[in-house]
Amino acid sequence: MKKKKGQEEIMGFVLIVVLIVVVFVIFLGIKLRNPEPAQKQSEIIYQFLESSMEQTTECVLNQNSRNVVMDDLIKECYSNNNVCISGETSCETVEDTMNDILNNTWKVGAEYPYKGYEIKADYFDNSSSQGKGEKVFLISSGNCNRSFDGNSYWIPQFPGSIIVSAKLCA
Amino acid sequence: MMDLHHVKYSRGQFKIQQMVFVLIAIIILFGIVSVFFVSIKFSSLHSDVENQKKEAVLEQVRKMAGTPEFVWTSSGSCAACVDLDKLILLKNRTSYKGFWKDISLLKVSRVYPRYQTEECTLLNYPDCNSITLVKGDNYESYESFVSLCRYDGGIGQTRCEMGKIIMGFEPVK
Numbered sequence: 456m457k458k459k460k461g462q463e464e465i466m467g468f469v470l471i472v473v474l475i476v477v478v479f480v481i482f483l484g485i486k487l488r489n490p491e492p493a494q495k496q497s498e499i500i501y502q503f504l505e506s507s508m509e510q511t512t513e514c515v516l517n518q519n520s521r522n523v524v525m526d527d528l529i530k531e532c533y534s535n536n537n538v539c540i541s542g543e544t545s546c547e548t549v550e551d552t553m554n555d556i557l558n559n560t561w562k563v564g565a566e567y568p569y570k571g572y573e574i575k576a577d578y579f580d581n582s583s584s585q586g587k588g589e590k591v592f593l594i595s596s597g598n599c600n601r602s603f604d605g606n607s608y609w610i611p612q613f614p615g616s617i618i619v620s621a622k623l624c625a
Numbered sequence: 626m627m628d629l630h631h632v633k634y635s636r637g638q639f640k641i642q643q644m645v646f647v648l649i650a651i652i653i654l655f656g657i658v659s660v661f662f663v664s665i666k667f668s669s670l671h672s673d674v675e676n677q678k679k680e681a682v683l684e685q686v687r688k689m690a691g692t693p694e695f696v697w698t699s700s701g702s703c704a705a706c707v708d709l710d711k712l713i714l715l716k717n718r719t720s721y722k723g724f725w726k727d728i729s730l731l732k733v734s735r736v737y738p739r740y741q742t743e744e745c746t747l748l749n750y751p752d753c754n755s756i757t758l759v760k761g762d763n764y765e766s767y768e769s770f771v772s773l774c775r776y777d778g779g780i781g782q783t784r785c786e787m788g789k790i791i792m793g794f795e796p797v798k
Binding site: 464499502509510511522 | 643647650651654655658676680683684687703705706736737738739769770771772774777780782783784785786787788
């Protein structure tokens, strides 16, 4: 059967349109299938981290010494992990105190606006805090796979630094 | 005069016309796709602007911790430390009535640890959670995290605890 020239051109046009639509659908499919967790720098989380680092803990390392402040206890946890007079190690006290603060600050779960949180501290050898750090502690609760607000706080620890970072997940 | 109804177009001209139509159609298609994409991209812009405004207000709220009436000066440099002892005394000062103009709510509240009693008085301090300095009727409140510091005789040293400053302003009509 002999096709008319007009029919061939319409077929060509339809082919171009179909091609564009297919490319668009593939692009949209990839975009929707692997949604990168959207991160937003949050001032309130920075304020939270800065204030929580000033928290006086219940850990006293020696008789007649003072109650250790949270940021010093995190350093202690990384460097020596000595035992407090109460019998808890410095790392355990850091985690317990941080957990209590978090539980009193943000309610998380499926029924709340925030679905989860994650707070961690890592030691980095260099000042740029690039690459993989050495884990100091990690506390998480709820579901933290989607978008989140986050920020981090820097604690100097010669020769490197400890970065405490927090995520609050929507 | 030339009669336009009887102008004879050549086959080449038809071809060019067809090509122009196809190009216009493709451009319109791309245009629609772009508008769709841009509208999705910019739909979050409004909420981003709102969030940035809110963060700016939060920063302003936190600056209250640095004012002479609030600031903790006894140890080192802590920009976000509030002197709780100062505030409990300030609460009962009649000379400070009306000092914070345009602020409908000014309050500091302990986040951790929490005590049974909510509002602090000279009798229950420091085993209480909040010190309210100003409380009006109609306000929109903002909260910023700070450290609430005081001298703790029990441990013979400064004790700082997680807290927040809550400020309320009259809503803009």
